[in-house]
Amino acid sequence: MNKINKYLLIIVWLSIGLNISPPIWAKESSVDKEERPKIRILIVPGHDKENYGSQFKKIKEANLTLALANRLLKLLKNNNRFETWITRDKLGYKTEFKNYFSENKQAIKDFISTLKSNYQESIISKKIVLVKKVPHANAKPVVVSTLFGINKWIDENKIDLVLHIHFNDYPRKKTVRAGKYTGFTVYYPEKQLINHEISAKIANHLFKDLKKKFKPSNYKKENGGLVEDQVLIAMGTKQSLNSQTATILIEYGYIYEPKFQKEKTLDQLALITYQSLINYFK
Ligand SMILES: [Zn+2]
Numbered sequence: 001m002n003k004i005n006k007y008l009l010i011i012v013w014l015s016i017g018l019n020i021s022p023p024i025w026a027k028e029s030s031v032d033k034e035e036r037p038k039i040r041i042l043i044v045p046g047h048d049k050e051n052y053g054s055q056f057k058k059i060k061e062a063n064l065t066l067a068l069a070n071r072l073l074k075l076l077k078n079n080n081r082f083e084t085w086i087t088r089d090k091l092g093y094k095t096e097f098k099n100y101f102s103e104n105k106q107a108i109k110d111f112i113s114t115l116k117s118n119y120q121e122s123i124i125s126k127k128i129v130l131v132k133k134v135p136h137a138n139a140k141p142v143v144v145s146t147l148f149g150i151n152k153w154i155d156e157n158k159i160d161l162v163l164h165i166h167f168n169d170y171p172r173k174k175t176v177r178a179g180k181y182t183g184f185t186v187y188y189p190e191k192q193l194i195n196h197e198i199s200a201k202i203a204n205h206l207f208k209d210l211k212k213k214f215k216p217s218n219y220k221k222e223n224g225g226l227v228e229d230q231v232l233i234a235m236g237t238k239q240s241l242n243s244q245t246a247t248i249l250i251e252y253g254y255i256y257e258p259k260f261q262k263e264k265t266l267d268q269l270a271l272i273t274y275q276s277l278i279n280y281f282k
Helices: 003-019 061-077 095-103 105-124 141-156 196-213 220-225 263-280
Strands: 039-045 082-086 161-168 185-189 226-229 246-254
Touching (some): 061 161, 061 263, 095 105, 095 141, 105 141, 185 196, 185 220, 196 226, 220 226
Parallel strands (some): 039 161, 161 246, 185 226
């Protein structure tokens, strides 16, 4: 071997030497955790300015759901594990959603009519049995279109979890007075809906955590505060959400319960929900 070849060999050895894997200790870092895909969460503060839901004295449900949703959003946004969206703020629907609704008017109509006819077919052919457990007020056409529009957006944006935030009420005569029911209820998709399984797990998890601090609903039909539902649009009724999207709707309590007039209660509810989500997705 001549001198030049010898030097070449040494250079090759050296470069191989430089390419060897780093020692094991160097691999032990938090890099793996940070590289996990973020959990994509959409928060939907129930109702909106035009259709504000229930009301007790001066408290409108749409304002209360937003107050709680904003607290939760703030907590989630500060955590790298999550990527978060919210459908509206105090000015109304966020630009992304406002534009989506107006640019996709016809597409949303088509989305609804296709879902409806497929669903009817499934019921006629007995692939699906219609189940109605808790009575709900019928939504106005504009609300139906908005909620299905949100579901369509969710399907297109690969959302992992949808959190619908509400405060409960029930049909009664004297709404100036507090009603007889109290407590929270967690709704999740009924077992025939394709997103049932993924949603049931997280619904049960959140229910247990909320129950440590707050009392579940004492309204018999609300089944001790954990309810499967097939007809609410938020649940992905008519298979309007895909099987990879978990969705839950939390009625955090009855709107006339005095504790909801305190900011502190909203802080607590947001924190419990947030901590429960961290534990679930750790
Ligand atoms: Zn509501």
